[in-house]
Amino acid sequence: MSAIGRIGFLGGGKIAQAMAKGFIAGGLTKASNIIASVHPSDKVSFESFKSLGAETITENSPVVKGSDVIFISVKPAVVPSVLEGVKEISANKLFISVAMGITLNTLEGNLPETSRVIRVMPNTPALVKAGCSVFVRGAKANDSDANITQKLLESIGTCEEVTENLLDPITALSGSGPAYVFVMIEALADGAVRMGIPRDMAYRLASQTVLGSGQLVRDSKVHPGQLKDDVCSPAGSTAAGLKYLENNGFRASVAGAVEAATSRCKEISGN
Ligand SMILES: NC(=O)C1=CN([C@@H]2O[C@H](COP(=O)(O)OP(=O)(O)OC[C@H]3O[C@@H](n4cnc5c(N)ncnc54)[C@H](O)[C@@H]3O)[C@@H](O)[C@H]2O)C=CC1
Numbered sequence: 001m002s003a004i005g006r007i008g009f010l011g012g013g014k015i016a017q018a019m020a021k022g023f024i025a026g027g028l029t030k031a032s033n034i035i036a037s038v039h040p041s042d043k044v045s046f047e048s049f050k051s052l053g054a055e056t057i058t059e060n061s062p063v064v065k066g067s068d069v070i071f072i073s074v075k076p077a078v079v080p081s082v083l084e085g086v087k088e089i090s091a092n093k094l095f096i097s098v099a100m101g102i103t104l105n106t107l108e109g110n111l112p113e114t115s116r117v118i119r120v121m122p123n124t125p126a127l128v129k130a131g132c133s134v135f136v137r138g139a140k141a142n143d144s145d146a147n148i149t150q151k152l153l154e155s156i157g158t159c160e161e162v163t164e165n166l167l168d169p170i171t172a173l174s175g176s177g178p179a180y181v182f183v184m185i186e187a188l189a190d191g192a193v194r195m196g197i198p199r200d201m202a203y204r205l206a207s208q209t210v211l212g213s214g215q216l217v218r219d220s221k222v223h224p225g226q227l228k229d230d231v232c233s234p235a236g237s238t239a240a241g242l243k244y245l246e247n248n249g250f251r252a253s254v255a256g257a258v259e260a261a262t263s264r265c266k267e268i269s270g271n
Pocket residue numbers: 010011012013014015016037038039040042045046060073074075076078082098099100121122123124175176
């Protein structure tokens with residue numbers, strides 16, 4: 001058994017698979033230390049999770065009973081009923097919820113008083129150990145729980161502790177953000193294909209460009225506006241491309257997506 005102990009997932013869908021695969025690939029734990037439950041009708045995530053080599057079942061209780069750390073990775077709407085079903089066996093357990101918009105208050109209110117809860121917002125690049133996660137401690141979570149959470153999340157990318165009031169906009173930024181970036185990569189490639197570049201080469205160059213640009217912002221700590229200016233030669237092609245983006249509301253669209261996604265999180269959380 002790894003130092004982390006057995007890891008359970010209530011819900012074995014996309015994000016659970018990304019995290020579990022990252023934990024295994026990062027050497028943090030073995031597939032044999034992981035167990036997940038899925039909805040009995042969900043053959044797709046049953047097969048996908050099972051293919052990681054981890055035990056995959058259609059009941060929630062064995063996941064809680066047999067795990068030291070239990071991820072809550074079902075859709076927000078079913079979190080209360082799933083917790084209701086395992087409440088009796090959840091005393092003194094550590095739960096880590098990734099459910100969008102489900103507050104610590106709701107999570108703790110649906111579990112026994114002695115359960116410890118941490119809220120996390122991960123993202124799917126965890127699959128390739130390039131995830132971006134944040135976490136918030138619940139009232140009963142102790143330093144050891146925070147350390148375990150940090151260790152788990154750092155094995156699949158970056159991780160920082162935040163306060164709960166930031167979780168909805170963080171969900172909209174880094175939780176949902178990969179989807180915005182994938183659309184951008186697809187759009188870059190579509191434009192390139194129209195200009196005669198082969199499709200596979202277009203994806204390769206577009207994805208490396210996004211990866212390198214993110215890395216440059218992160219590692220150089222230079223303001224992104226300055227880095228943008230550095231690409232724009234006077235009267236050059238980039239300035240022409242940027243003018244097109246500005247005329248078509250690119251900045252407002254991207255910023256607006258973060259605002260719209262935050263509003264949706266707030267609808268779910270009732271804030
Ligand atoms: N997909 C993503 O990029 C991210 C998702 N999240 C959060 O993760 C949670 C899951 O999202 P996804 O993985 O995208 O959804 P998904 O639809 O891929 O997975 C949901 C999983 O829950 C299972 N499930 C449904 N009802 C169940 C029940 N009663 N008992 C046990 N398992 C049950 C399903 O079989 C499936 O395995 C959501 O709360 C979402 O807000 C958080 C961060 C990123």
